[in-house]
Amino acid sequence: MKFSEYKTSQDIRSRFVYVVQSTYLTPTQKAVLAWYSDQFVLPLPDHHRFPMEKYRLLRECVAVDERIQLLIPEPATNKDLTRVHTVQYLSKVTSGKLSKDEVRRIGFPWSQELVERSRRSTGGTIQAAEQARRDGFSANLAGGTHHAFADSGEGFCVFNDVAVAARSLQARGLVHHCAILDLDVHQGNGTAAIFSGDKSVFTLSVHGESNYPFRKEASDLDIGLADGTEDDHFLASVHFGVEKALSRGADLAFFIAGADPFEGDRLGRLAVTKQALRERDRIVFDACERSGTPLAVVMAGGYAKDIQDTVEIHASTVLEAASRTSSSAPSSF
Numbered sequence: 001m002k003f004s005e006y007k008t009s010q011d012i013r014s015r016f017v018y019v020v021q022s023t024y025l026t027p028t029q030k031a032v033l034a035w036y037s038d039q040f041v042l043p044l045p046d047h048h049r050f051p052m053e054k055y056r057l058l059r060e061c062v063a064v065d066e067r068i069q070l071l072i073p074e075p076a077t078n079k080d081l082t083r084v085h086t087v088q089y090l091s092k093v094t095s096g097k098l099s100k101d102e103v104r105r106i107g108f109p110w111s112q113e114l115v116e117r118s119r120r121s122t123g124g125t126i127q128a129a130e131q132a133r134r135d136g137f138s139a140n141l142a143g144g145t146h147h148a149f150a151d152s153g154e155g156f157c158v159f160n161d162v163a164v165a166a167r168s169l170q171a172r173g174l175v176h177h178c179a180i181l182d183l184d185v186h187q188g189n190g191t192a193a194i195f196s197g198d199k200s201v202f203t204l205s206v207h208g209e210s211n212y213p214f215r216k217e218a219s220d221l222d223i224g225l226a227d228g229t230e231d232d233h234f235l236a237s238v239h240f241g242v243e244k245a246l247s248r249g250a251d252l253a254f255f256i257a258g259a260d261p262f263e264g265d266r267l268g269r270l271a272v273t274k275q276a277l278r279e280r281d282r283i284v285f286d287a288c289e290r291s292g293t294p295l296a297v298v299m300a301g302g303y304a305k306d307i308q309d310t311v312e313i314h315a316s317t318v319l320e321a322a323s324r325t326s327s328s329a330p331s332s333f
Helices: 010-015 053-062 087-095 100-106 112-135 161-171 189-194 231-246 274-291 307-324
Strands: 032-035 068-071 137-140 178-182 201-208 221-225 252-256 295-298
Touching: 032 112, 032 307, 053 068, 053 307, 068 307, 087 112, 112 137, 112 161, 112 252, 112 295, 137 307, 161 178, 161 189, 161 252, 161 295, 178 231, 189 201, 201 231, 221 231, 231 274, 274 295, 274 307, 295 307
Parallel strands: 032 068, 032 137, 137 295, 178 201, 178 252, 201 221, 252 295
Antiparallel strands: none
C-alpha cells in the first residue's frame, strides 16, 4: 500500500491522532519552519538496513499540519563544512576518493547523490539554527549525524551537521555558547570528539551504554543506560541531563531527537515507550522555554521494525515544536 493511501485509513488516523487533532493555525500562532531534503534521493542497494524512506514519510505526515511550513535547504558550503571537517576529508568525500574502509565505516556507497544529500541535510540544520534564534524553535526533518568526526564519517553519518551549524553561527557572531542535547540511543561520539575541551559548546549524550559506538568518546556529560532501561529511569536521566546542560547559559540549543530509544527499535536495546518519548520531547521544550534558549531540532536515528513507528515518533517531535511556536518569539528568546 502506498503511504498516500495508508494515510487515509482508520489505522493511520488512530496512530497519528495528535496530527489530525490540531492541523490548523490559531489566531495566536504562526507556522514553525522546518527544512526537508528527502527529494535529494540517496540510491541504496536493495535490502540496505538504513530506512531512507522514513524522511519522505515524515514529510508527508507533517505536511498536513498548517502550523508547519516546509522549506528546501540550501546546501552547506565548503566554508561551512571546513569549520569542522578537515580539508582532506572534505576533498575525499566530494571527489569520491574515500577508501573502501572509509566507505564501509560510513555505511553508504559513495555517489554524487550522497554528497549532495549530505550537504543539503547539513544546510537544513544551519538554517534551522538561524531560524530558531528568530522564532524560538525550528526543525530539520533530517540531520543528527552525530557519528561524523572532523576527519572521517561512520555510522551512516558523512558530515556532522550539528557541529557545522554551531560553528557557522559562532563564526558569524550570532551565538557564543551552544548546548547539544543528544537524546539518540547511540552516543554522539563524533560530536563529543569535535568539541572536546571547548568550553563554548556543552555536549550532553543520554545513550545505551552497551550499544554502538562500542568505543565511546567523552562528552561533557555522558549518561549511559543499561540494556532494557524503561520509561521512568530514562526520563529521569533526560531531565537531569537537560537541566545540567542548560544551566550553563547557552545562546542556542540543538536537540538530537532520535527515535531509536523506542522499545520496538531494531538497534535500540532499550524499553522506552512512545508515550515516554513524547514526554522526553516535552522535557526538552519546557526546559528551553524556561531558560529562554532557542532550540533547533534534528531527527537522528530510528530503525523500528515497523517504519511507521519511527515516523510517528519523529512526527510527534516536530508537532511539539509546532505547538510551541507562537505569533512572535517569546521575549526571552
